[in-house]
Amino acid sequence: MLKVPDHQVAGHRAGDGKLGPLIDDSGKFYKPIQSDGRGSKEVAFYTSVSSYTNIPSHIRRFFPIFHGTKLIEASDGSGQQPHLVLQNVFSGYLNPSIMDIKIGSRTWYPQASEEYIQKCFMKDRETSSLALGFRLSGLQIESKGSAFWKPDRKLIRKFTAEEVRLVLRQFVSSNSSADSGVDPDCTFVSTVYGGSGGILAQLLELKEWFEHQTILHFYSCSVLMVYEKESVVKEASSGAEVKLVDFAHVFEGNGVIDHNFLGGLCSLINFISEILTCSDVHTAKASLPKLL
Amino acid sequence: MLKVPDHQVAGHRAGDGKLGPLIDDSGKFYKPIQSDGRGSKEVAFYTSVSSYTNIPSHIRRFFPIFHGTKLIEASDGSGQQPHLVLQNVFSGYLNPSIMDIKIGSRTWYPQASEEYIQKCFMKDRETSSLALGFRLSGLQIESKGSAFWKPDRKLIRKFTAEEVRLVLRQFVSSNSSADSGVDPDCTFVSTVYGGSGGILAQLLELKEWFEHQTILHFYSCSVLMVYEKESVVKEASSGAEVKLVDFAHVFEGNGVIDHNFLGGLCSLINFISEILTCSDVHTAKASLPKLL
Numbered sequence: 001m002l003k004v005p006d007h008q009v010a011g012h013r014a015g016d017g018k019l020g021p022l023i024d025d026s027g028k029f030y031k032p033i034q035s036d037g038r039g040s041k042e043v044a045f046y047t048s049v050s051s052y053t054n055i056p057s058h059i060r061r062f063f064p065i066f067h068g069t070k071l072i073e074a075s076d077g078s079g080q081q082p083h084l085v086l087q088n089v090f091s092g093y094l095n096p097s098i099m100d101i102k103i104g105s106r107t108w109y110p111q112a113s114e115e116y117i118q119k120c121f122m123k124d125r126e127t128s129s130l131a132l133g134f135r136l137s138g139l140q141i142e143s144k145g146s147a148f149w150k151p152d153r154k155l156i157r158k159f160t161a162e163e164v165r166l167v168l169r170q171f172v173s174s175n176s177s178a179d180s181g182v183d184p185d186c187t188f189v190s191t192v193y194g195g196s197g198g199i200l201a202q203l204l205e206l207k208e209w210f211e212h213q214t215i216l217h218f219y220s221c222s223v224l225m226v227y228e229k230e231s232v233v234k235e236a237s238s239g240a241e242v243k244l245v246d247f248a249h250v251f252e253g254n255g256v257i258d259h260n261f262l263g264g265l266c267s268l269i270n271f272i273s274e275i276l277t278c279s280d281v282h283t284a285k286a287s288l289p290k291l292l
Numbered sequence: 293m294l295k296v297p298d299h300q301v302a303g304h305r306a307g308d309g310k311l312g313p314l315i316d317d318s319g320k321f322y323k324p325i326q327s328d329g330r331g332s333k334e335v336a337f338y339t340s341v342s343s344y345t346n347i348p349s350h351i352r353r354f355f356p357i358f359h360g361t362k363l364i365e366a367s368d369g370s371g372q373q374p375h376l377v378l379q380n381v382f383s384g385y386l387n388p389s390i391m392d393i394k395i396g397s398r399t400w401y402p403q404a405s406e407e408y409i410q411k412c413f414m415k416d417r418e419t420s421s422l423a424l425g426f427r428l429s430g431l432q433i434e435s436k437g438s439a440f441w442k443p444d445r446k447l448i449r450k451f452t453a454e455e456v457r458l459v460l461r462q463f464v465s466s467n468s469s470a471d472s473g474v475d476p477d478c479t480f481v482s483t484v485y486g487g488s489g490g491i492l493a494q495l496l497e498l499k500e501w502f503e504h505q506t507i508l509h510f511y512s513c514s515v516l517m518v519y520e521k522e523s524v525v526k527e528a529s530s531g532a533e534v535k536l537v538d539f540a541h542v543f544e545g546n547g548v549i550d551h552n553f554l555g556g557l558c559s560l561i562n563f564i565s566e567i568l569t570c571s572d573v574h575t576a577k578a579s580l581p582k583l584l
Contacts, residue, residue: 105551161546165547212565214562254453256453257558257562259424260555262554262558267548269503270548273504
């Protein structure tokens with residue numbers, strides 16, 4: 001049985017006769033193959049990535065598992081259409097808190113048409129991509145039980161550095177809400193961002209690879225960050241995971257590193273490092289009287 | 293006594309009634325303060341950088357020493373004009389081999405005029421900036437005695453990845469020449485690029501700072517790499533130095549890292565690392581029969 005994903009934060013959404021991705025109960029994600037060339041490029045990426053034997057396995061795990069392509073009933077009622085069959089990266093979570101972050105100050109690639117370049121160029125300047133080296137594409141934070149705070153996507157794409165800092169703190173707080181007057185408590189920061197399996201450690205692994213790899217350039221690709229608040233509370237383990245998604249604009253690197261992706265990734269890493277460092281300082285300060 | 297610099301590889305050149313920088317015998321470099329606003333911005337940078345107490349001293353040494361401003365007789369015969377008085381970074385070298393590399397895939401800044409943005413945007417796409425994250429702005433390599441190989445600046449700005457790789461090898465070779473058929477011997481690679489005081493180590497120090505510093509963003513700024521072949525031969529020490537120059541387009545970072553500069557710097561670092569690694573492999577191979 002196929003259904004509309006519960007936890008989609010970015011991209012086209014299925015339903016109301018519109019074309020969008022579907023999921024099944026076995027942990028698979030079905031993404032319609034767009035007919036304008038982007039779809040076939042993404043299929044080519046997933047097909048070829050398995051042939052790049054020089055991508056180490058600790059990097060491969062950042063890509064959703066690829067299960068081929070399949071003709072299935074499209075969500076817009078247009079009948080059987082080809083879909084990418086991928087791992088549903090949220091299937092292991094009950095109420096995942098999710099951030100979708102499009103990496104790079106530039107989302108266009110040199111080989112693109114002039115029209116496409118101008119369109120992206122404008123969007124990169126209108127959103128936070130140019131200033132921050134990335135832009136938020138989607139966000140949902142569990143607030144209470146299975147209720148989610150899911151701010152408007154048009155708003156979050158234009159976030160300033162201050163707003164990004166705030167939302168990255170809200171992401172790991174127990175008191176996250178739409179009310180920006182509430183100071184995020186950062187309760188989950190050390191479990192979700194910190195630690196050897198935390199989000200920062202995973203981003204640093206990616207960074208280390210991007211500093212050297214000259215095989216592929218990733219334009220308009222997103223970093224997904226996901227975790228489950230319930231798990232932190234109950235099991236003191238967040239299940240925090242980083243994934244890379246959206247490969248419709250991936251090109252050969254031709255001996256040059258992907259400096260556009262790497263720069264944006266380092267910018268995101270610095271935001272998260274600063275939050276971890278600040279919270280260390282706060283914890284240290286808070287615990288100081290006990291020590292004395 | 294002021295004179296035209298012997299070893300200028302980029303920027304406007306004095307002489308023939310043209311305005312350009314001058315040097316004196318005491319190791320000072322006099323740069324005319326351009327009247328279009330760029331000059332005053334560069335003066336502001338040098339003046340304010342001393343007030344940024346959070347720039348560590350091991351980073352400060354990458355900036356030429358600033359000796360204030362001074363009215364001196366301009367090189368174009370227009371009379372007394374204001375000049376920046378800076379350290380002549382080449383004064384300690386007799387026949388320096390020099391590379392001037394403009395860092396960043398983007399040389400324009402968000403606050404610039406639409407006209408300026410379009411001009412830079414075109415130039416970044418026409419040169420190697422977009423593809424490599426940097427472009428060569430100037431180059432001179434000592435070939436024999438005080439003779440220099442100084443390729444045309446218009447050519448080197450458009451170098452492909454392969455051409456950059458070749459010229460970075462020629463830069464540390466004893467047989468560098470305009471003849472691209474000659475395979476560079478990379479004689480000086482371990483002394484100049486390698487080692488604890490070599491160019492790679494210095495670039496990595498800069499990189500480490502750029503990963504965290506959110507004080508300043510450097511647009512259209514250059515990394516200079518300089519060394520003396522004679523010193524390597526005679527003293528087995530290259531005197532290799534990295535400097536940052538050209539600060540007419542430096543802006544406040546406002547809490548965000550300079551992902552544009554960092555990405556380009558990492559790209560340059562990867563080219564140099566690869567050359568060092570390859571030459572290690574070559575050396576290892578060459579010395580293998582002796583070991584067996």
